[in-house]
Amino acid sequence: MPDNKPISLSRRTLLIGACICFGCALPGSSFADAPMAGGDAPGFYPLKVGDFEVTVLSDGKAPLAAMKLLQGDKSQIAKTLKSNFLAEEVDTSHNCFLVNTGSKLVLIDAGAGSLLGPRFGRLAENIRAAGYRLEQIDEVLLTHMHTDHIGGLMSGNELAFPNANIRADKRDTDYWLSDESMRAAPADAKRFFEASVASLSPYQKGGRLKTFEGANEIVPGITSRPAYGHTPGHTMYEVESKGEKLLLWGDIVHVAAVQFADPTVTIGYDADKAEAEREHFRVMDDVSKNRHMIGGAHLPFPGLGHVRSDGKKTYSFVPLI
Ligand SMILES: [Zn+2]
Structure with a gap:
């Protein structure tokens, strides 16, 4: 009779022990000094929205100093991180989205490129892995002009997207491309302005930076x-096709484990904390009521899912996968 019983812990220990002993007995069979590969899985995830194809593209994943950067009741934030088995630094995804409408190929956000070190800058390889070429992209829409969303617009001295228009809200271009704002900014924030100028001005010179205002x-x-x-x-x-909607919400949430449960929590990078907090509630309220799927730049890859209202001003994230 075949032995279909699950292997007991003690029996499993014995088996593992036997394997280790067998391995030791082989001459020259040490594998322990292999360097840590430190790689990542291919980072793209396709999804249909009506007739459109949306592909989530990873630009990388890096630790975020959540405890230090999140703003709110620090003891409650510490408690929430702990109860979610998270440390003070949280591994955070950086997601971009490629929308193929059938007539236009539109990229939402451009990743960090080479500006933030080796954990970032995987967007281009993931676009290719997903079956597209950078030259095919017609439009790059920016959620905002922080370095992790714009650095990938340039590849060295070349335009990474040679045939694309870059579009952003005029309030962001007015702020991040202004000498006056840079001069007024604290010393440690000047690098954000420098990154904006380096990434956007080559497109601007070619007449390819286009702005819009509001909706x-x-x-x-x-x-x-x-x-x-x-x-x-x-x-x-x-993004809307055939009555199906996907809201790509940029940086509404940075640390899912904390900010869905308590949308009053903002992050050090927020320019206007009161306004950011208001937006957290407005947007979560809207998408939870209307059951719209959302895609987040910093939600765990692929960053897609729904927001469920848990009652009075608290929410939870229901990932698609
Ligand atoms: Zn961001």
């Missing part, structure tokens, strides 16, 4: 939705 249909089926606060012009993009 506009940017290409058929993709509409900008202002959600100012994280930056002066922070913008979400609503």
Whole structure:
């Protein structure tokens, strides 16, 4: 009779012990000094929204100093991180989204490129892994102009997207490309302005940086939705086809384990904390009521899912996968 019983712990220990002994007995069979590969899985995830194909593309994953950066009741934040088995630093995804409408290929956010070190800058390889070429992209829509969303616009001295227009809300271009704002900014924030100029001005010189104000249909089926606060012009993009909707909400949430349960928690990078907090509630309220799927730049890859209202001003994230 075949032995279908699950292996007991003690029996499993014995088996593992036997394997180790067998391994030791082989001459030259040590594998322990292999370098840590430190790699990552291929980072793209396709999804249909009506007739459109949306592909989530990873630009990388890096630790975020959650305890230090999150703003709110620090003891409650510490408790929430602990109860979610998270440390003070949380591994955080950096997601971009490619929308193929059938007539236009539209990228939402461009990743960090080479500006933030080796954990970032995987967008280009993941675009290719997903079956597209960078030259095919017609439009790059920016949720905002922080370095992790714009650095990938350039590849060395070359335009990474040689045939694309770059579009952003005028409030962000006015702020991040302004000498006056840079001069007024604290010393440790100047690098954000420098990154904006380095990434955007080559497109601007070629007449390819286009701005919009507030809510506009940017290409058929993709509409900008202002959600100012994280930056002066922070913008979400609503993708809609055949009555199906996906809201790509940019940086509304950085640490899912904390900020869905308590949307009053903001992050050090928010330009206007009161406005950012208001937007958290407004957007979560809207998408939970209307049952719209959302895609987040910093939600765990692929960053897609729904928001469920848990009662009075608390929410939870229900990941698609
Ligand atoms: Zn970001």
